Amino acid sequence: MAEINVTPMVDVMLVLLIIFMVTAPLLVAGVPVDLPDSKAGALKADDTPVQVSLDAKGGVFIDDLKLAPGALTAKLAAIREARGADMRVYVRADRKLDYGSVIGVVGEISAAGFSKVALVSQPDVTRAKVAPVAAPAATDAVAQ
Numbered sequence: 001m002a003e004i005n006v007t008p009m010v011d012v013m014l015v016l017l018i019i020f021m022v023t024a025p026l027l028v029a030g031v032p033v034d035l036p037d038s039k040a041g042a043l044k045a046d047d048t049p050v051q052v053s054l055d056a057k058g059g060v061f062i063d064d065l066k067l068a069p070g071a072l073t074a075k076l077a078a079i080r081e082a083r084g085a086d087m088r089v090y091v092r093a094d095r096k097l098d099y100g101s102v103i104g105v106v107g108e109i110s111a112a113g114f115s116k117v118a119l120v121s122q123p124d125v126t127r128a129k130v131a132p133v134a135a136p137a138a139t140d141a142v143a144q
Helices: 006-028 074-085 099-111
Strands: 052-056 060-062 089-092 117-119
Touching: 006 060, 052 099, 060 074, 074 099, 089 099, 099 117
Parallel strands: 052 089, 089 117
Antiparallel strands: 052 060
16 A cells, blocks of 8 residues: 655645744834833734834834824824724834823824824843742740
């Protein structure tokens, strides 16, 4: 009786696995920003979120496209008309930016008609999880 040779199929699967492992890190957003640390957990991923990035110099990007100053609201309004207002907007701001700059961008996102805005941070890996120290057990002192 003839047996099916599975060696070629295993070879193809391993090649596909290597291709996915090499290309997966390239799928991260392209604008390099130094994100602040956060203790909050990750959110569920949306299908096609809009990413608004602010670099350390205050430049504003939608995905990888750098915008002229003041053009964010109009560009986001066009995206809202094309994709719908129910989608989430991720704001990726460099940690060196002041709070007012980030809030100004969030205000422009709100003015464009988006209500689901999320601030992106990276997990705080510098703090080790420390278990709480238990209080010593109370003991009765016996006088001798």
